[in-house]
Amino acid sequence: WVPTATSEYQISVYVKDKYSTSIVDAYKIINYTIINEVPSPVTLTNVRTDLVSPQVKNISIQVTSEAMREIGKMYKFWVNDGTGWKVVQNYSTNNTFNWVPTNAGEYQISVYVKDKYSTRTVDDYKIIKYVIIDNEK
Template identity: 35%
Template sequence: NSSSYEWIPTQAGNYKIWVDVKDSMGTMKSKEMSYVVTEAALNLSQIKVDKASPQEVGTPIKITPEVSGGTGNLQYKYWIWFDGKWTIVQDFSNSSSYEWIPTQAGNYKIWVDVKDSMGTMKSKEISYVVTEAALKSRQEH
């Protein structure tokens, strides 16, 4: 006996909504309407790293962009800036994370491009500091 229904579409597309209403005498009326559901806009909200800056040379750092929305399969491209130049470390692929192992100390920038199957692209950049590896003391036997 509910006069409403909450519908949560799970994919984009063109839909028809049909409603039948019947009174206590059994008289029924019907109505149809068209409804279009679109994909949520592509959004790259932040770039996450599994280890906070700064880290030592040789430390593996997992880079993961936080993405929502977009149409179809998402593609990811990873860049690293160091010493005045940008280097693509992973060209567009399905990989939603990248493991970077810095080989030199210094100030870096991490850049991520994300694009959907419609060609919409979002980009974001963060700064990251890499330090020299600390000397480890050796025990003599």
């Protein structure tokens, strides 16, 4: 199969035992996307929070990222609490995530961005630092 147009396709395979009286014994259908060219990298322009650092623990902080391109961009959010990086939101079209840190400390927040058709792990990323303090008494 050599597709010639950018499109969403479905590929199906039917199987049958040669002695079966059924038209088909089993089948599988998969979705397949063809694009014309390798997508250009997406550039991340900004990562910001709705509350400035430092903040107290157990409060919701919205992290928002912005990238250059109208369509086709996907975002992945990471948080490092000093013990290592953890994915807190896998790649999606959602450019925000709500973070509720439960421990005081110095954190790093990273956002990856890429084109949805890219075979690269990431096109661009940014890291910001954020400090969380214990609740005031």
